Amino acid sequence: MMKDCLQFLIEPAKKLKIRLKESRKRVRHEKKEAPVESQLFIMELARELNKICQRSGVLGHIWTGEDIWPASVCRDFMVEWAAVLEERVQSRISPYDYQYEKPEKKDWKGHLLCMLEAGGEADMGPYKRIIMDWTWGIKSRPQPTVWPGEPVLMMLDDLEFQWKRGRLANLLPAVELVMLAVLNADSPVKEDVTKQWLVRRQRCQKTDAARYIPHSVWNWICDAAEDVTLDLGSANPDLLISSDQKRMRCGLEHRVAPRSPRRFDGWWCAVAQEGYTSGRHYWEVEVGERDWRLGVAKASAARRGFRSLNADTGYLSLRLERGADLKALTVPATLLTKSAVPRKVGVYLDYEQGQLSFYDVERRSHLYTFNEKFSEELYPVFGTVEVVKDLVIRPPNVRHPCLCPGPCLWN
Numbered sequence: 001m002m003k004d005c006l007q008f009l010i011e012p013a014k015k016l017k018i019r020l021k022e023s024r025k026r027v028r029h030e031k032k033e034a035p036v037e038s039q040l041f042i043m044e045l046a047r048e049l050n051k052i053c054q055r056s057g058v059l060g061h062i063w064t065g066e067d068i069w070p071a072s073v074c075r076d077f078m079v080e081w082a083a084v085l086e087e088r089v090q091s092r093i094s095p096y097d098y099q100y101e102k103p104e105k106k107d108w109k110g111h112l113l114c115m116l117e118a119g120g121e122a123d124m125g126p127y128k129r130i131i132m133d134w135t136w137g138i139k140s141r142p143q144p145t146v147w148p149g150e151p152v153l154m155m156l157d158d159l160e161f162q163w164k165r166g167r168l169a170n171l172l173p174a175v176e177l178v179m180l181a182v183l184n185a186d187s188p189v190k191e192d193v194t195k196q197w198l199v200r201r202q203r204c205q206k207t208d209a210a211r212y213i214p215h216s217v218w219n220w221i222c223d224a225a226e227d228v229t230l231d232l233g234s235a236n237p238d239l240l241i242s243s244d245q246k247r248m249r250c251g252l253e254h255r256v257a258p259r260s261p262r263r264f265d266g267w268w269c270a271v272a273q274e275g276y277t278s279g280r281h282y283w284e285v286e287v288g289e290r291d292w293r294l295g296v297a298k299a300s301a302a303r304r305g306f307r308s309l310n311a312d313t314g315y316l317s318l319r320l321e322r323g324a325d326l327k328a329l330t331v332p333a334t335l336l337t338k339s340a341v342p343r344k345v346g347v348y349l350d351y352e353q354g355q356l357s358f359y360d361v362e363r364r365s366h367l368y369t370f371n372e373k374f375s376e377e378l379y380p381v382f383g384t385v386e387v388v389k390d391l392v393i394r395p396p397n398v399r400h401p402c403l404c405p406g407p408c409l410w411n
Contacts, residue, residue: 035065038074041128042175048135049178052146056153058160058174067163067171075124077172080204081179082127085134088183138182148181151194151216158214167365168212173201195220199353202369211365218364221348224280225396228272228380234262234303235270239384245273247390248382266306269383271297277377281349284361285382286392287342293319293329293383294345296356299376309383316356316370317381318345328358328368336368344394349378 035043046062061067069077138146148156155177162168180193180200198217213221229245237257239248250268257263264270285294293309295317302313309315310329318336320326326341328334342360345367349356351374358367384391 035068036071036074038071038078038124039068041124042069042074042077045131045135046171046175048139049175049182052138052182053148053178055147056156056178058156059171059178061160061163062171062175069170069172073170073172076204077175078124078127078131081176082130084183085130088186146182146185148178148185149193151192152177152181154216155194155197155214158216159212162212162214167363173197173212176200199350199355202355202357202366203371213359213364213366215364221282221346221359224282224348226274226281226283227396228274228283228393230270230382230393231262231273231379232270233260234264236264236266236268239268239270241270242390246393248384249390250385250387252387261302261304264303266304267309267383268385269293269303269309269381271303271382272380275299275377275379276349276351278351280351282346283380283396284344284346284394284398286344286390286394287320288384288386288389288391289343290323291319291321291385292391293317293381294347294358295329295370295381296347296349296378297381298378309381311370311372315381316372317383318358318368319383326367328370330370334368342367347380351378 043062043065046059050057050059050063156174159168159171159174159177163171163174177193177197180197184191184193184196194214194217198213198221230241230248232241232245235241235248237255238251238253240251241248248270259265287294295315297303297309298314301309301315307313308329309317310331310333312331315329317329318326319329320341324341326336328336342362344361346359346361347356348359354373355369355371356378357369359365360367382391382393
């Protein structure tokens with residue numbers, strides 16, 4: 001019997017040891033695999049940009065090859081920035097310069113083999129040419145060094161620190177920040193690069209837009225904090241609203257209230273007293289664990305009945321269903337990552353930029369952004385079906401503690 005028990009313990013240990021060995025071999029093999037052409041191109045670009053911004057060493061990790069991005073992300077990066085550069089410097093570079101260098105004349109078999117070895121990257125040639133012409137143009141100037149500014153360097157340090165901690169998938173946001181800083185140095189009208197970076201990143205949902213928000217940018221978002229209160233006249237009669245109009249949850253009994261086009265009589269929702277037609281606005285909400293919705297409702301959006309509350313009906317919102325399914329209510333709905341169900345949600349509206357963004361306050365990370373040209377008044381909207389835990393609108397002067405190790409570098 002004892003022998004059987006020992007065998008029972010030893011066999012899984014043997015299998016685990018074998019699997020660990022295989023895993024280590026696989027990791028060593030993967031590390032030795034050469035980066036594809038698009039990845040090498042981005043690494044080379046990062047090296048050139050790092051030379052330009054000599055007072056920040058954040059991109060040195062890319063030069064050493066420690067940070068390798070998927071080829072699809074590299075391709076998206078090249079296409080987007082080639083379009084930006086083409087628009088900014090079109091007057092200085094002739095269209096002829098955009099032509100991709102044709103391969104040397106080979107027999108058809110050799111040419112086909114060359115294309116196969118390139119891994120389908122030949123179509124990226126024009127975009128690479130635009131970007132490299134731009135970097136070579138900067139390097140050829142008498143004074144190539146560009147001082148990006150203290151806020152940009154603080155953001156770069158923040159991004160690198162979070163990348164080392166594993167909170168940032170890669171250093172692509174840092175490369176984009178440096179490119180914006182260099183472009184801004186060329187521009188006759190100077191802009192705040194850190195804010196411009198946030199707007200650009202949040203316009204792209206496909207490349208992990210801006211999961212981590214640097215501290216200086218987060219402070220700028222929080223500076224737009226508003227004192228938001230619930231509108232009792234809009235609340236579903238079944239909702240229990242606190243006396244300060246900052247808390248709400250579902251009651252256990254159905255209640256009757258005067259009918260009004262302002263009032264939700266189907267979904268368990270309410271809007272805020274305040275509506276916005278311009279400017280930047282930010283509010284934070286402590287949410288439940290099972291079901292909630294947050295966002296804005298357009299002034300023209302219908303509130304009665306159980307019609308879908310999505311982008312087509314005038315509602316830009318996030319919803320948590322069954323405690324696990326976090327989704328942006330686009331058409332069709334966009335399912336967000338299940339590993340980031342927040343407990344405190346920040347909602348940020350930039351009316352002029354046409355952006356409504358959602359953040360996980362505790363992780364200080366981006367969840368989703370609606371991009372739309374706003375043309376009517378927008379009201380913060382809140383919804384819950386929980387009967388135990390309140391949905392709470394947090395005071396505007398409350399901020400999540402800084403994540404800096406030791407004394408904060410930015411306060």
